[in-house]
Amino acid sequence: MNTKQDIATLNMDIDKIRSEFPILGRSVHNKPLVYFDNAATTQKPQVVIDALVDYYTNLNSNVHRGVHFLSQQATTAFEEAREKIRKFLNARYNYEIIYTRGCTESINLVAGSWGRANIHAGDEILITALEHHSNIVPWQMLCEEKGAKLKVCPILEDGSLDMAALSQMLTTAVRLVAVTHISNTLGTINPVKEITRMAHEKGIVVLIDGAQALSHMKVDVQDIGCDFYAFSGHKVYGPMGIGGLYGREEVLNAMPPYQGGGEMIRSVTFEKTIYNELPFKFEAGTPNVGDAIGFGVALDYISNIGLDQIAAREHELLAYATERFKGDPLIRIIGNAPEKASLISFMIDKIHPYDAGTIIDQFGIAVRTGTHCTQPLMDSLGIPGTIRASFAFYNTREEIDKLMEAISKVEELFL
Amino acid sequence: MIKIEESTSAIVSEFDIFDDWMDKYNYLIELGKSLPLIDEKFKVESNLIEGCQSRVWLHAEFDGTNIHFTADSDAVITKGIANLLIRAYSGHTPQEILDSSTEFLNEIGLTQHLSPTRSNGLLSMIKQVKMYALAYKTKQAMG
Numbered sequence: 099m100n101t102k103q104d105i106a107t108l109n110m111d112i113d114k115i116r117s118e119f120p121i122l123g124r125s126v127h128n129k130p131l132v133y134f135d136n137a138a139t140t141q142k143p144q145v146v147i148d149a150l151v152d153y154y155t156n157l158n159s160n161v162h163r164g165v166h167f168l169s170q171q172a173t174t175a176f177e178e179a180r181e182k183i184r185k186f187l188n189a190r191y192n193y194e195i196i197y198t199r200g201c202t203e204s205i206n207l208v209a210g211s212w213g214r215a216n217i218h219a220g221d222e223i224l225i226t227a228l229e230h231h232s233n234i235v236p237w238q239m240l241c242e243e244k245g246a247k248l249k250v251c252p253i254l255e256d257g258s259l260d261m262a263a264l265s266q267m268l269t270t271a272v273r274l275v276a277v278t279h280i281s282n283t284l285g286t287i288n289p290v291k292e293i294t295r296m297a298h299e300k301g302i303v304v305l306i307d308g309a310q311a312l313s314h315m316k317v318d319v320q321d322i323g324c325d326f327y328a329f330s331g332h333k334v335y336g337p338m339g340i341g342g343l344y345g346r347e348e349v350l351n352a353m354p355p356y357q358g359g360g361e362m363i364r365s366v367t368f369e370k371t372i373y374n375e376l377p378f379k380f381e382a383g384t385p386n387v388g389d390a391i392g393f394g395v396a397l398d399y400i401s402n403i404g405l406d407q408i409a410a411r412e413h414e415l416l417a418y419a420t421e422r423f424k425g426d427p428l429i430r431i432i433g434n435a436p437e438k439a440s441l442i443s444f445m446i447d448k449i450h451p452y453d454a455g456t457i458i459d460q461f462g463i464a465v466r467t468g469t470h471c472t473q474p475l476m477d478s479l480g481i482p483g484t485i486r487a488s489f490a491f492y493n494t495r496e497e498i499d500k501l502m503e504a505i506s507k508v509e510e511l512f513l
Numbered sequence: 514m515i516k517i518e519e520s521t522s523a524i525v526s527e528f529d530i531f532d533d534w535m536d537k538y539n540y541l542i543e544l545g546k547s548l549p550l551i552d553e554k555f556k557v558e559s560n561l562i563e564g565c566q567s568r569v570w571l572h573a574e575f576d577g578t579n580i581h582f583t584a585d586s587d588a589v590i591t592k593g594i595a596n597l598l599i600r601a602y603s604g605h606t607p608q609e610i611l612d613s614s615t616e617f618l619n620e621i622g623l624t625q626h627l628s629p630t631r632s633n634g635l636l637s638m639i640k641q642v643k644m645y646a647l648a649y650k651t652k653q654a655m656g
Contacts, residue, residue: 450567450587450588450589452567452588452590453542453567453588453589456538457535460535467566482568482587507535511538511542512589
């Protein structure tokens, strides 16, 4: 831990921050909640909850259509939120940000629109062994429909991507590389800028699944250079049911619409429909206005705290937990990539993760157990699943100590 | 042979002794560890039960009058639950099993206390027990 990070952490008033997340004050099984399932979804600060209540209390109306006061106010707030997302990701234009229901829908949008127009029989799509089902299944479906082939880049023993294999697999048949920024199961941070550079040298389009990344690190889509970047609001302290897709303007403009309906059209006759411009071309139907506004507020909230501070705090928690885990010879950490986000997947001796998770829950501690929607990865590691503790900046060392107590109890009961 | 209701009310009283859930789990774990071994040849895909985070195999044999269940799981707590179900239902006629209530699981607090995925696994196991009963009853009726 360098001095800069120590200072960064010292500047964070954890008690104050925790008090801003009302759910952290509740108890579970008569014990104070310890929430270590942040990779599944993060908790929401009061400002986000207030924004949702305020929207439905004072602003609710349909956007982009009405000339009336409320509609204009709601439209302004909705578009301001888009601008906040643009700024957060450092996209060039706000119309490069398309609202979706979340990361999964964003990937499906690319598969359904770009994929159906650009993938043909004999083409290849390259993914990695680290992918979440959301970044596997849409491509499988597309490959099946088109007679294309899905290829999987393997990982090394420590859970990092086999970059030598990746380089070899980027053949002339590959049309798209779809890779996760951070593995939700192992925490591995992939070198997405490098991967994008390698793919672009061969004219291959790149999609990054950013579901896990936005909450942990500064993401700059222009610096990465990728063509698509998919993300979810609820994993960045925002509401569920809202997310987005960043797409480079040139790529998005060349794509056919994804779904038909209102909002995505400029004019409709029974003979011919003229599609709307970006981003509305891809936003058919009434959008999720309230949650989009809440998403923007969440990004403001973490920007105010500072992503550097958050990253430093989370690294400190990860280092502490890793050190505690390594002190227990029965614990096996799954995934030891040098670049890792603040989550630990582990197994306790031969204890089934589900048994362990059930007992850990009795301590009021929320961890995730199972395959984490990465079944192929678990199969390749030859394990039935893992226990995953994923940390956010509002977690504490004391909470990690409680997890260690729960793990001791698990060992006592099952071994 | 004791009736299903007698077994299930005995199970409920056993669980009543424990005040907190950690003790109940401890008991379930003991039951899991003491679950009679299933014949390895029955741990096949067709005996796997869907809807559980851990893998559960349930095998049924019908002797013409009663159904006999054996089970296994890779998770101990699940084995404990399987043990309870076997104790309640194994060695009974298809009709008895079909007529029996699953209320005892609510009384223990199992259905409320276990997480939904686990709970679904439990419900899937019960569903499978009842499916076997229905299948063997049909087989009986057809001679």
